[in-house]
Amino acid sequence: MRVIRSDGSVESVAELTRAVLDALDGGPAVLPLDPRNPAADSVRAAMRPDEPVEPGTAVIITTSGSTGRPKGTLLSARALLASAHATHARLGGPGRWLLATPPGYIGGLQVLVRSHLAGTTPGVVDLSRGFRPEAFDEAAREVLSSPGPHYTALVPTQLSRLLDAGGAQVARFDAIVLGGAAYPDELRRRAERAGVSVIPSYGMSETASGCVYDGDPLDGVRVRLGADDRVEVSGPVLAHGYRLDPAATAEAFVDGWFRTSDVGRWTDDGRLQVLGRLDDMINTGGVKVPARQVEDALLRHPGVRAAGVVGLPDPEWGRRVAAVVATTDELDLDSVRDAVRADLGAAATPKQLLVVDELPLIGPGKVDRSALRRLLLGHVDHGTADAEE
Template identity: 50%
Template sequence: MARLRLVPGTPDGVLAALAGVLDGSGTPFAPVPEDSVGAARVKEAAAPDQPLEDGCAVVLTTSGSSGEPKGVLLSREALIASATATHDRLGGPGQWLLPMKPYFVGGLQILTRSLVAGTTPVMLGDSLTESAAAMTGVRRYTAMVPTQLARYLETDLDALRSFDAIIIGGASTSEPLKVRAAEAGVTAIPAYGMTETGSGCVYAGVPLDGTSIELGDDQRILIKGSTLFSGYRLNPELTAEVLNDGWFRTQDRGELVDGRLRVIGRVDDVVISGGVNVTLTTVQARLLEHPQVKDAVVLGVPDAEWGSRVVAFVVGKPGLDEVRDWVSETLPRTWAPRDVVRLEALPMLASGKVDRQRLLEGVR
């Protein structure tokens, strides 16, 4: 049985290892971040000294933004299926710019798409504008997280406009940010997916070719298709819990609006506070509509009195009273945050997701 190879999580290191597994000449690998903490997490989840499950080409470690990181097994077929379906949706193969870390699925799949398309990826340099200018492809694509899009809308607008499509993933894209991008003439396509689905598998609410979605219990999103992972590394129990008859049972809730998937939030984004069910993502979306709020996350914090205390972490000026009044204008007063923590910026993981664990550690 094959063993897993650890490779440097640099663009060149991952690109070379990917080329090998895609053409059949290489061996399965796990990309390792440069930082010591990230490297330790990957080595623990990937377990390179243990025999590797059949059919695996790459092991990616989830970000662990809301729990312990897991080793996700992705096959060569799943990687290629994701890249091919993406190109089909966007209008054909093209050249890709890599503005994110290649040891997470979003960055790795930019490199996969480049290899499948037979184009040379361009690595992000000192500025987006300079890097975009170096691209020569007839069709030009990139992918980034919402935080990057928001920043580049202010600093590199012409560069954003030069892309035929920009896939936005890694975290939910707020409605105000979608509107800003559209009004600026930027073709930003919100994507839904995760490491287990081989990156985004639903673009602008519509599944890619080869992907099917259903809504199960409590509006939980179920996904089936050719881009799905094979299982979790050395964890058959968890694999059996989330994969059943080809369907992947996600931790997200959604609804279908005019035939398009709208992600409501995670299953655990509903907390009971003072006997009232509060949907944290709905409160968060309302806060992001405030003209003086640049970014926000709303979390439930264990509390002896309330069961869960709703806390808003806000990048902006509004204080507690203003936040509570703003939320209460459109939502029940009982949903309004009981605490507000104002920050210069939200702490982020290397994957582009908010570091929820770090936020919670500061208020418990």
């Protein structure tokens, strides 16, 4: 196993790219790590790099380890290449890519694989000091000056910040593959008004990145809804298990299908709509409330720019809907609750609502729900005035 520490700088991305291409050609498996992650050393130790790697593994994509025991997803060259080929087929052909997300996560790493298939060198946004719109624009100009088509992959937080900064360069790309988190309706409207070509994607490390684009599975990918409307995925893009964890592998990968942790439904026009994670369904007073639907409703309020929703223990309701919202404006909490009540009903209305400057994030743009719970419970303990109705 080859452990590559990449902080998102141009030099570290080049080193990781060489290692990944070697792995795709039959070389040692690659374990990418972000040295800026405080848990990087514990994640490395959990992957036991001195022990033999499971056969057929090209890349191991790990969890951050901040929410529990680190888990390594085993991806073969076949799965990575199948995903990259299917992505190009859906987008309209190979093109020049700009890497703008951390390469140690599957969305960023796939930009390296897609660029390899396209026979091009990806542009790189230097992420060593975090994501900065001006750094994106600088790297984008170089990519856009070469023959196209031109693609990049972003998470919603990045897209929002680029639009806040004017969005001049991002609007010039032929397609923006958006993943890592839900695509809020208000952000979608902003992108459309700015002329940005966004393709929302759904996927995860176990599916070698996005495998459903705008609700439609990629070529070769099959999706079904299992028990409790759990989303299940099959196809050549699947991982072949978890590092040194046969029990978790057997539970998640069954008869050629990967059992995700997400709940979904089919829309009237046959597209997959992901409602949220199974463990994010909040049973409050006997009513099941998807946390993501509440987040979407909160984001439709003009004063809310980010939102995270969790369920907390409640002596009366069993679980109560609790929310943390980020805003730069004065916010009337009663009007926020009224808007959610009008949209989704009383059961979905947050009984606890906390305002912060920034939501805690984990990974590439994902809300850290464990941190949200700690924030909310901490404010309850201290009796903060705006924490309860």
